[in-house]
Amino acid sequence: MAQSIAWTLPGTWQPDWQPSAAVRRETVNKPAEVSFAELDEAGLVGACLAGHSGAFDVIVERHRRPVYQLCYRFVGNHEDASDLSQDVFLRAYRGLRSFRGQSTLATWLYRIGVNVCLNRVSAKAPQVESIDERPHVDTRLESADERMLRDERAARVRAAIAELPRKQRATLILRMYHEMSHQEIADVLGSSVGAVKANFFHALGNLKKRLGSEVF
């Protein structure tokens, strides 16, 4: 969804960090008309704070898929994941002025997402979709028995992940499914790299305890 609304940054607003050279050129030397889609993160945040809500549309468009996937992995169903995704972006909009550019916008959104999801799942037991509702995997090389065994095992692992302590669960999801580095996870969870690795270690250990020998 390309944005074509033309705008110029007002001269009175100054971001907490320095925008890119391209944005500075456009805003200081020559207040040129630019498309929101061409702006970097700092430019988009600046435009939002200057009252251009169209810039926030671009932020949503760029980050909606990973935010939705994160929420889905916490709650395990589309309806709740959809509601939570909306909540994440709304909270991000409300707190946009507190974003100082010290982390990427993605990391900041993940931090909000993890908090929103952990608050939700602690208040409501996750309603995981049945195996039939899960994505189709190419199983042409598998026998029917093998496929059923794999699906059942996957369902048990997902259920065990849902029972992990909050930080362990968040760490495992971010590390295994969102391929975030330990440092990025530490930024999201507000902890150290060592604590993230320890959480990951204990998450895998607890997973094994919950599943017993059935997954081997």
Add this chain to the structure above:
Amino acid sequence: MRHLAPEELIDVAEGTRTEASAPHLQTCEACRAQLADLRVMMARAVEADGADVPEPSPLFWDHLSARVREAVAAEGAPPLTWFGWLQSGLMTPLSAVGFAVIVLAVAVTFGGRHMPGASAPSPAGAVADIIPIAQPGDDPSLDMVADLAAQVDWDAAGDAAVALHTHEDAAEREATQLSDGERRELGRLLQKELAHTGN
């Protein structure tokens, strides 16, 4: 014999550290078993996620964006934090007025007491005695107040005051949200400006 720490085992299991760099593994059955368990559980966790999270309908993404857009429109502009309020253009005319008032109060309270030739304050109250004595040009702090007042865009200050009034209790609310660092910075700025007046 020191077993490998959880962090070390994770590094080896993820492949960011080689087994050869942990010679303890070759002699410790317990650590080797832990490492094997970690690897199995990581593989199972990946497998449990399937190909990926189910891909919603293409229409869903536009629908999600529209829902967020509506919610954001209902919110209005992102709320100002105290720090942002200090930095915003809104604060500029008000800060000049506020600063002028603070400086005037300081000058009135302390300025006249050190003026050459000033008479001793009457027991009834210092202010009545000092104000008539301090004439423009006599006191540098009053000159600065006059300069500041001359630079104030009163129309902009009025507009800003109206805008602020629409955010009922905004300043009080934001003041309670100042971090320690912001409070220190505010204190430092005020002290610096007060020291600049020479009092």
